[in-house]
Amino acid sequence: MRLDDYNVMKGMLSEFRQEVKGIDIQLQADMERIRDIDARLKAFRDAEPEDFKVFSPRKMETVYRDEIEKIREEKSVYENNDRELKGKKEFLIKYIDKLESLVKCRRKDSFLDKEEAEELHDTCMRNLEQLVKKIEQSSVQIVSNPIQARQDFAVIGQSLKETVDKMRDTVWIV
DSSP, X not given: OOHHHHHHHHHHHHHHHHHHHHHHHHHHHHHHHHHHHHHHHHHHHTSSOHHHHHHOSSOHHHHTHHHHHHHHHXXXXXXXXXXXXXXXXXXXXXXXXXXHHHHHHHHHHOOOOHHHHHXXXXXXXXXXXXXXHHHHHHHHHOOSSHHHHXXXXXXXXXXXXXXXXXXXXXXXXO
């Protein structure tokens, strides 16, 4: 995979995440509207005292039928919109997960252009080789328990040499 393709995938991932955030904001706004609608419906139900409800021949639902029906339709529209948004969010999250796994895999491959890779390689090799030499030199200077110190530094030096070899093998030049 080329660096351009990787950047396109990262851009798509970012756009999908922004879309999910927008959906979350819309869902929260719709939930607030639904709560307001429920409060208005409750206000119609609770507008009359209990005694009046029991003894009155008319019901509040009959008196305010048009308004209540309009409010219920509005609530239904928001609920349907929320179902669609939730489906869209699930769809986007599925693709976000797939893109994230691809981006993470490619990040391990460390896409670099040729100049950057060579510069990184040269710098790392120089620094690590200098570090190995410093450790070897400092092992000579330790006075107390020189045998143990030399053994420890030898192990460290060998580990660093192995690291240098690994770095030579893992840096990709695209």
